[in-house]
Amino acid sequence: MRLPRPSLHMLTISLLVFLSMALLLSSSEIYRRLAYDHQREALAGLIKLETADALQDLETQAQEIGFAIQHEPSFREMFSRKDISFLEFELDNQFHQRAVADGVINLVRLYVYDLDFALVAQSTATSGQEDIRGLICPSLRETARKREGVARLQSIAGLCASHDQPYFSVILPVGGLRPIGYIQVVVDPAQSLRSMEQRLKIPVRITLGNGNESYKSLAWKDDGDEKKSLVASYVLLTPQGKPALKVAAMRNIRKFSEGLDYTRNLVIGVGGGITLLAAFLASLMLQKTTLMPIRLLTRQLQTILKNKDYPKESAMIQGEGEVRCLAQVFNEMSGELNQMYTALEKMAFIDALTQLPNRTFLQQRVEKAITMNSVNNGCFGLLLLDLDGFKEINDTLGHPVGDILLKQVGERLRKTLESCGSLCNLATRAVEPAMHDVTLARLGGDEFAVLMPTLMDSQEAISLAQEITEVLQGPFSVEGTVVAIGGSIGITFFPEHGTESDTLLRRADVALYIAKHTRNAYAVYDPAHDQNSVGQLSLRAELRNAIDKGGLCLYYQPKLHIDTGRIIGVEAMVRWPHPQRGLLSPDKFLPLAERSGLMGALTQWVISQALHQHLDWRRKGLDLKIAVNVSARVLYDLRLPDQIGQQLKNLDVPPSALELEITEDAIMVDPQRALDILSRLDAMRIKLSIDDFGTGYSSLGYLKRLPVDEIKIDRSFVKGMVESRSDAAIVRATIDLAHNLGLNVVAEGVETPEVLAMLDDMGCDTAQGYYIGYPIAADEIFSWMATPPFVQKNLSAGKP
Numbered sequence: 001m002r003l004p005r006p007s008l009h010m011l012t013i014s015l016l017v018f019l020s021m022a023l024l025l026s027s028s029e030i031y032r033r034l035a036y037d038h039q040r041e042a043l044a045g046l047i048k049l050e051t052a053d054a055l056q057d058l059e060t061q062a063q064e065i066g067f068a069i070q071h072e073p074s075f076r077e078m079f080s081r082k083d084i085s086f087l088e089f090e091l092d093n094q095f096h097q098r099a100v101a102d103g104v105i106n107l108v109r110l111y112v113y114d115l116d117f118a119l120v121a122q123s124t125a126t127s128g129q130e131d132i133r134g135l136i137c138p139s140l141r142e143t144a145r146k147r148e149g150v151a152r153l154q155s156i157a158g159l160c161a162s163h164d165q166p167y168f169s170v171i172l173p174v175g176g177l178r179p180i181g182y183i184q185v186v187v188d189p190a191q192s193l194r195s196m197e198q199r200l201k202i203p204v205r206i207t208l209g210n211g212n213e214s215y216k217s218l219a220w221k222d223d224g225d226e227k228k229s230l231v232a233s234y235v236l237l238t239p240q241g242k243p244a245l246k247v248a249a250m251r252n253i254r255k256f257s258e259g260l261d262y263t264r265n266l267v268i269g270v271g272g273g274i275t276l277l278a279a280f281l282a283s284l285m286l287q288k289t290t291l292m293p294i295r296l297l298t299r300q301l302q303t304i305l306k307n308k309d310y311p312k313e314s315a316m317i318q319g320e321g322e323v324r325c326l327a328q329v330f331n332e333m334s335g336e337l338n339q340m341y342t343a344l345e346k347m348a349f350i351d352a353l354t355q356l357p358n359r360t361f362l363q364q365r366v367e368k369a370i371t372m373n374s375v376n377n378g379c380f381g382l383l384l385l386d387l388d389g390f391k392e393i394n395d396t397l398g399h400p401v402g403d404i405l406l407k408q409v410g411e412r413l414r415k416t417l418e419s420c421g422s423l424c425n426l427a428t429r430a431v432e433p434a435m436h437d438v439t440l441a442r443l444g445g446d447e448f449a450v451l452m453p454t455l456m457d458s459q460e461a462i463s464l465a466q467e468i469t470e471v472l473q474g475p476f477s478v479e480g481t482v483v484a485i486g487g488s489i490g491i492t493f494f495p496e497h498g499t500e501s502d503t504l505l506r507r508a509d510v511a512l513y514i515a516k517h518t519r520n521a522y523a524v525y526d527p528a529h530d531q532n533s534v535g536q537l538s539l540r541a542e543l544r545n546a547i548d549k550g551g552l553c554l555y556y557q558p559k560l561h562i563d564t565g566r567i568i569g570v571e572a573m574v575r576w577p578h579p580q581r582g583l584l585s586p587d588k589f590l591p592l593a594e595r596s597g598l599m600g601a602l603t604q605w606v607i608s609q610a611l612h613q614h615l616d617w618r619r620k621g622l623d624l625k626i627a628v629n630v631s632a633r634v635l636y637d638l639r640l641p642d643q644i645g646q647q648l649k650n651l652d653v654p655p656s657a658l659e660l661e662i663t664e665d666a667i668m669v670d671p672q673r674a675l676d677i678l679s680r681l682d683a684m685r686i687k688l689s690i691d692d693f694g695t696g697y698s699s700l701g702y703l704k705r706l707p708v709d710e711i712k713i714d715r716s717f718v719k720g721m722v723e724s725r726s727d728a729a730i731v732r733a734t735i736d737l738a739h740n741l742g743l744n745v746v747a748e749g750v751e752t753p754e755v756l757a758m759l760d761d762m763g764c765d766t767a768q769g770y771y772i773g774y775p776i777a778a779d780e781i782f783s784w785m786a787t788p789p790f791v792q793k794n795l796s797a798g799k800p
Contacts, residue, residue: 023476043232063186087121149190354410381461384508555775569625632666659687682707715749
């Protein structure tokens with residue numbers, strides 16, 4: 001007997017029922033998995049919060065221990081005396097009170113350090129722990145040691161691991177605003193984390209970073225049944241990013257699972273029944289408009305189930321009633337997610353600080369400009385800008401001030417480019433701009449870039465570079481402080497200097513380096529620059545080695561007391577006898593030392609050599625005061641007075657034998673901080689002198705606030721005073737005003753007897769220059785003093 005063929009109506013109903021059930025099952029499975037995920041995430045978040053609270057309590061209790069130790073009546077006095085026996089007794093006393101008597105936290109060790117973080121004393125009690133050899137948490141101690149400024153007055157806390165054992169450590173200063181050392185409190189965090197079990201009323205398991213189990217609740221079950229118990233964990237990391245502790249918690253979710261299954265089955269049952277009834281009643285009307293929407297939505301949901309990624313295209317569904325409403329809601333949800341993804345993609349191309357396009361966006365624009373100009377046989381320009389003196393501002397005024405300055409620079413550059421009508425439009429946001437729009441981007445740090453995607457000739461880019469550097473010359477007002485910066489620009493052209501984005505950027509960087517080195521506003525890339533830049537890199541490494549291994553030497557230029565005609569001191573001038581390049585003068589390598597961060601080490605070397613030389617001369621019967629120049633970067637180092645004081649103490653050289661020369665500009669970067677540091681140096685009886693006076697922004701009115709002993713009139717005024725009446729008037733006025741303030745005056749650049757005679761008539765105290773004497777080596781000073789080439793006899797003529 002032949003079976004009847006199933007009708008299209010029946011096939012449609014069957015297919016609708018099948019797809020509806022598939023949709024219900026997929027939806028219910030997604031719901032179930034999302035419910036479990038949400039429960040697990042909630043439990044993990046709870047563990048994280050409890051862990052953070054536990055560590056915060058540990059830090060607070062550790063700080064209380066540190067404060068209790070240093071507030072003992074005799075502790076600071078014994079600390080200053082480095083009485084180790086007393087300190088260890090006090091540390092052990094506190095250790096027993098806190099770790100044994102109180103039993104609040106599990107103390108492991110107490111340490112006391114001096115200001116340089118050298119160990120002074122440590123507790124010897126252990127509270128049941130094994131004896132621990134060496135220092136615990138050295139990385140945290142090193143982090144605290146490297147801090148500078150106000151940060152050194154704050155406590156610091158963190159996790160660390162030693163021999164697979166986790167520890168929590170807190171370091172806090174001793175002495176308040178004038179610290180004399182530091183206390184480190186080391187505790188075992190596992191004990192505090194175990195208390196999480198009582199607070200949360202759920203089983204807890206704690207595992208060490210190496211996988212070994214530290215603690216497991218008696219109620220912990222390792223059955224792995226997802227419907228009975230839910231496990232979530234949180235890993236605590238050391239500052240090096242390595243696991244220190246893993247805290248896991250288990251929650252009984254049997255009732256939740258049963259309720260979830262019941263709801264799932266109910267939804268499936270009710271939904272299936274409704275689907276069958278609706279399919280039976282509306283099969284004739286909806287058979288062409290329902291089948292495809294449900295299939296499409298099912299596929300979309302299955303995609304979500306597999307990779308949790310939402311569709312980026314709307315589902316084009318035709319129909320009526322609930323199917324269309326469902327499709328509309330689904331498409332609205334997809335649209336909102338697509339907007340979020342679009343916003344995230346844009347964030348990947350925007351610099352968070354200045355809201356300008358970033359390096360990634362610029363590289364894409366350069367690639368497109370290369371493609372466009374390759375087809376059109378055109379050219380474009382790439383300008384790479386680096387701020388001058390930004391690192392000094394960052395170091396002296398702090399990174400927050402540096403960030404505000406970068407925002408102001410970005411806004412000033414944007415306004416400058418927008419005002420250039422010949423440069424088309426400005427693309428300053430990470431959207432899809434027109435191909436001919438100029439792009440301004442921040443590459444990172446204090447580096448900016450400008451892409452000119454179309455050029456008539458190279459002069460357009462050069463003119464823009466000149467305009468940008470002129471605009472940056474104007475002062476910036478940051479947090480009530482007026483700062484002056486400049487900029488240097490490196491320029492490359494396509495296709496002359498490269499046909500790839502990386503090549504153009506690298507060569508623009510080389511041109512930028514040349515602009516800075518030559519002190520020019522801009523430089524266009526030249527193939528010869530590559531060899532020079534490589535040579536500078538090599539020279540930087542050689543300079544570091546020369547400082548470390550004593551490859552430099554000092555020359556000394558005499559200073560003449562005009563009234564008596566006697567040599568009363570010298571100025572130390574560093575030279576570099578390079579094995580290949582010969583004897584290099586300071587202008588050949590001091591800028592390199594400034595850019596490379598070597599100026600601090602170089603200055604300490606010069607001071608050390610000068611003090612040794614003074615000691616050697618004094619033993620031979622020659623007592624000369626030695627002056628050393630100090631740059632802005634070195635001046636604002638809070639460690640400078642202590643470092644100099646230690647060198648004077650080690651060599652037993654009187655502070656009055658050393659004179660520090662500081663430029664006006666260095667003081668005006670941060671006058672209050674300069675005043676604080678100079679006051680500390682003055683309290684040590686070190687002589688202070690203002691170098692190159694008259695070329696900066698200070699005045700004698702401000703100068704009276706500084707604890708300085710003398711000023712040095714810049715050579716630019718002294719050399720021309722015979723021919724220039726205005727220069728002579730400036731020198732005379734400066735001498736008179738300085739004397740009224742009780743300051744000595746040194747005139748630099750004395751190269752003729754006429755200049756020396758005028759200075760004598762004006763009452764100048766000291767003269768320095770080639771007419772007095774050239775810089776000479778230390779071993780030549782005695783022969784030079786025996787037959788001095790300076791004009792001592794002329795000065796004494798006509799005087800009693």
